[in-house]
Amino acid sequence: MPDHAEPADLREAALLLRDGDDVAVATRDLAEGRVLRYDGRELTVLTPVPRGHKIALRDLATGAQIRKYGQVIGRATAAIRAGEQVHAHNLGMDAVEHDYEFGTGLVTITPAAAARTFEGFPRADGTVGTRNYVGIVTSVNCSASTARMIADQFRGPVMDAWPNVDGVVALAHDSGCGMVPASEGGQILRRTLRGYAGHPNIGGLIVLGLGCEMLGVQTLLADLDAPADTLIERMTIQETGGIRATVRAGAETVRGMLDRLDKRRRQTVPASKLVLGLNCGGSDGYSGITANPALGHASDLLVAQGATTVLAETPEVFGAEHLLTRRAVSREVGQRLLDRIAWWHKYVEAGGGTLDNNPSPGNKAGGLTTILEKSLGAVAKGGSAPLTAVYEYAERVTEPGFTFMDTPGYDPVSVTGLVAGGATVVCFTTGRGSVLGGKPAPVIKIATNSEIFERMRDDMDLDTGGIVTGATTIEAAGADIFETILAVASGKLTASEDLDLGRDEFVPWQLGAVT
Structure with missing residues (x-):
């Protein structure tokens, strides 16, 4: 029987997110001619509406504001009839x-x-690591290949000799010289590298430079805020005798x-010691309905434990x-967020763009049309807890509770900032399918729909698609995420860790001129 042969209740084919919304989100592909019962009347689907996309619930005139989540997501750029798909062809900013x-x-x-508790690595400064890594932080791109050569000697079965160490990671990047160290870009890079150098998941640290760069090894290590039990060594290729000599000495x-780090053991510690990064990428029309609000519930559960979460x-x-x-929690905190938004307006305008250049083509294919719509779904990752602090990129996160960090939307750069700020676990929601990994902080990937979870099962950790079908609820899925966070913090491998990802996802945010 054709899909449109029998009228069905709207709730069987689409989600109405708030009373008064102008659109609903299709939970299955809706064929033209399909008849749905809504608000005591029949609604005929006038154009095909793919799963995850929006269908108009009423006639909307050109220029009319369109609401979803009870909020405005844009204006109609053409007259829209009830039953038509609402997307980029008829919805604009x-x-x-x-x-x-405030x-x-x-x-x-x-x-x-x-x-609640987890099994972590207590550090001398009172922080707790969820992993126990040796990190090789490069002061400049000129030492990147050497750092990787050292780290590559400790991949695979060779690490079986040190079962209590999670690995050796080269934190290599594309900058460190040809820049003004005191500039905004120079300070961001320095803050990022120092954040990783002092991270609770880094038990041993080698800071490796070439020897003549602007951002030198000594500059990175000066007054470093790292746990006192971090094993720290410094090396420069020029002083050590070149690449081969440095690789031998570094290894x-x-x-x-x-040998020393392997003697450390996980201990039972309170969940309040966790710092969780909240990120998303490859979003779709379900992101703000399933994975993001479920992660928001998990964030609230962690805040109730006294932990810290960072959007x-x-x-x-x-x-x-x-x-x-x-x-x-204060006007000052709220204003700091608005100040960062204002900075972004100037930043993108200087580059010839606007903030509504987002969403990406993949986001739009998944059903998202405007940045307003995308943002309303994205903030759901932060749950409902009070906003206690706002931080600049890679700034050390010190306040407990729900916080915010200013980062770009580009996933590797954003997650790098979160980890530099102290995130010891990251939760990453995706509807189109992200393959992001992370070291030294594990990344838990959460699928917004069951189709992408099944298609990319080796890359996903959790499936929240059951929220759409009614197989689960936001609260139940959030509780599952919460339990997974505790398990991963205690040493359970994520999908990306099982694939040994994370070496190439260290991408500090680059700003400013390079001379």
């Missing part, structure tokens, strides 16, 4: 003007009745560190920042 409120939407997160140094990707909260300022 709307001017973003908000009367910002602290008016604060929700009290009640401390958890039962304290010997790593072996000595591994990021400033261009992907643009248009929804008013929802975050309402949750700010």
Whole structure:
């Protein structure tokens, strides 16, 4: 029987996210002619609507504001009839003007009745690692290949000799010289490298330079805020005698560190010691309905334990920042977020763009049309807890509770900033299918729909598609994410770790001129 032969209740084929919304989200491919019962009337599908895309619930005039999630996601660029697909051909950006409120939407997160724990590596400064790595931090790109040559000697079965160490990772990048160290870009790179050097998941550290770069080894190590029990060595290729000599010396140094680090053991520690990074990539029309709000619930569960969660990707909260300022614990915190949004407007304008250049082609293929729509779904990763702090890129995160970090939307750069800030675990939601990994912090990938989870099962850790089908709820899926976070923090390998990903995803944000 054809898909459109029998009228069906709208809820069997689409999701209405808020009463009064102008659109619903298709949960299956809707063929032209399909008849749906909605609000006491029959709604005929006038154009094909793919799964995850929007269908108009009423006639909308050209220029009319269109609502989803109870919020404006844009304006109709053409007249839209009830039953038509609503997407880039008839929906465009709307001017973003908000009367910002500060602290008016604060929700009290009640401390958890039962304290939870995980098995981590306590560090001398009171932080707790979820992994135990040797990190080779390069001060300049000129030492990148040498760092990789050293680290590559400790991949695979050779690490079986040190079962309590998670690996050796070369943190190589594309900068470090030809830049002004005191510039904004220079300070961001320095902050990022120092954040990794002092990270709780780095038990042993080699800072490796060439020897003549602007951002030198001594500059990186000066007054480094690292746990006192971090094993630290410094090397430069020029002083050591070239690449071959440096690789030999570096490998010997790593072996000595591994012998010492292998004596460290995981211990039971409170969940309040966790710092969780919240990120998304390859989003689709289900992201703001399934994985993101489920992760938001998990974030609230962690905050109730006294832990820290960090939302990021400033261009992907643009248009929804008013929802975050309402949750700010003070006007100062909320204003700091608005200041970062204002910085981004100037930054993208200087490059000839605007913040509504987002979403990406893949996002649009998945059903997202405007950055307003994408952002409203993205902020759901932050749950409902009060916003306690706003940080610049790679700045050390110190406040407990739900926080925000200013990062680009480009996934490797964003996650690099989160980890530099101290995230010891990262949760990453995806609807189109991301293959991001991370070292030294593990990345848990959460599928927004069951189709992508099944198609990319080796790359995904969790499936939240059951929220759409009714097989589970946001709260139940969020509880599953919470338990997975504790398990991964205790040493369970993620899908990306099983594939040994994360070496190439260290991508510091580059700003400014290179001379």
